[in-house]
Amino acid sequence: MEPSKIDPAWPNALRWFLSQGLTRFTPWHFLSDASDFAFASRAFQREDVSGEEVFVFAARQDRDDFAGLLIVDGRITDRVVYFHPVFADSSQPSPRTWNIVCDAYEDVFEFVKARVIEDMKDCALDEDAADL
Numbered sequence: 001m002e003p004s005k006i007d008p009a010w011p012n013a014l015r016w017f018l019s020q021g022l023t024r025f026t027p028w029h030f031l032s033d034a035s036d037f038a039f040a041s042r043a044f045q046r047e048d049v050s051g052e053e054v055f056v057f058a059a060r061q062d063r064d065d066f067a068g069l070l071i072v073d074g075r076i077t078d079r080v081v082y083f084h085p086v087f088a089d090s091s092q093p094s095p096r097t098w099n100i101v102c103d104a105y106e107d108v109f110e111f112v113k114a115r116v117i118e119d120m121k122d123c124a125l126d127e128d129a130a131d132l
Contacts, residue, residue: 001032011069011078013108014057026132027061027123028116040066043085049099054081057108060119065102067111080105082115 001018008015014030017023023030031037037056044054044066054068055076064087070079082103105111 001030005033007034010055010076011107013078014069017108017112025112025116025120026127027119028058028067029061030058031056037066037068040085041068043087044068044081044083044100047085047100048083049097050101052081054083058111058116067115069108070104078107080108080111082111 001021001023003019006015006018017030023032037059040056040059041054044056045051053071055071056066056068058067059065063084065082065084067080067082069076070081071077081101082105083100084102085100103115105114
């Protein structure tokens with residue numbers, strides 16, 4: 001991500017990865033622009049049973065899985081929420097009958113350690129690095 005696009009208000013853990021260009025961890029990819037995953041943030045706000053908000057910073061390329069930083073009182077926090085929205089018809093109110101949150105992590109480092117690395121390892125068992 002271009003350094004000028006990195007918001008200093010974002011948690012340091014996220015900025016740490018972005019500042020070093022560490023954004024592609026197949027099958028996960030981090031944002032290259034703040035608006036990249038705005039559609040997923042809107043889906044989370046609409047579908048999540050808690051009614052919370054997130055700033056989505058990562059998406060899994062082979063399924064509709066996303067990771068976002070929880071927003072509390074208008075401030076983006078360190079807490080990562082890993083979720084799978086259904087992208088239901090947005091013209092209708094969401095019934096919010098199921099929890100779209102798969103897991104939560106203390107920060108981006110814990111998310112990468114616990115989820116991203118495991119998913120990378122699983123992909124590496126099925127796909128040769130030369131094919132990336």
